[in-house]
Amino acid sequence: MEQLSWDNIKLDKCADGLLPVVVQDAVTLRVLMLGYMNREAFEKTLREGRVTFFSRTRQQLWTKGETSGHYLMVDNMYIDCDADTLLIKANPIGPTCHRGTTACFDTPAAEGFIRSLSALVRRRHAEMPEGSYTTRLFIKGIKAITKKVGEECTESIIEAVDGNRERFIYEAGDLMYHYLVMLEQMGVTLDEVEHELLLRHS
Incomplete structure (x- = not known):
């Protein structure tokens, strides 16, 4: 601090x-x-x-x-x-607002969820709980993880080309999750990716 x-x-x-x-x-x-x-x-x-x-x-x-x-x-x-x-x-620790909601401002509920998911992936990697799909991916290693990223990327592309918006969102969600797992396996944070993009923007 x-x-x-x-x-x-x-x-x-x-x-x-x-x-x-x-x-x-x-x-x-x-x-x-x-x-x-x-x-x-x-x-x-x-x-x-x-x-x-x-x-x-x-x-x-x-x-x-x-x-x-x-x-x-x-x-x-x-x-x-x-x-x-x-x-x-x-x-x-728990909801912040007296109404029992996450925040006192009614911004979209999903706002910031990707970072929450990234933190969960990081915890799974540290704790490796049995029965977790994320744990199984980390056990299989980087080749299996990148294969899944490739598969989900391809499926997202197919749905985009077909113009199927709902299916694209579904596949994009799968792609994002596996991408976060790949980042964690590589020891890279979202902050570092954001910093790289910032350097390119400036």
């Missing part, structure tokens, strides 16, 4: 002297919620690794999840360029 200090925050730009805090899922990158912190909440969050806010309605500290158990575990924290807003990347 970056070395952060409350003294570096420019509170003169913050309404009511409270720091706006955007919380983002560290894996899926989905924005989960917006809250506010005073110095005490900020330092408690740094100290305990669980996101704590200052409630503007109750005028007191509240640790997200203290009653529900749905904590937001801090992965990293970043101050913006004007030093008046905080971004927290967190690993949520």
Whole structure:
């Protein structure tokens, strides 16, 4: 985690002297919620690794999840360029919103799922649970994995050429999953692929 200090925050730009805090899922990158912190909440969050806010309605500290158990575990924290807003990347335990939904913003439910699936593939590779199809692929090795990627790619192409949109989506899903398995087998992350694309774009 970056070395952060409350003294570096420019509170003169913050309404009511409270720091706006955007919380983002560290894996899926989905924005989960917006809250506010005073110095005490900020330092408690740094100290305990669980996101704590200052409630503007109750005028007191509240640790997200203290009653529900749905904590937001801090992965990293970043101050913006004007030093008046905080971004927290967190690993949520359970739903974030009081409605029982993943996030307080009603963005599409599938948003960020590819990264969740990538994280699951990574766990399967580390734990190698019996009975898992992903485990069987890793046991068979890179040749079997790349063969499956090739097969799913071909099937996707066939459906695209035939103009069958629903079947194409189905096959594209198979292709994406096996592609993630291949990335994991090669020790390559989605971040690294994104970085490569960024270099080409710039």
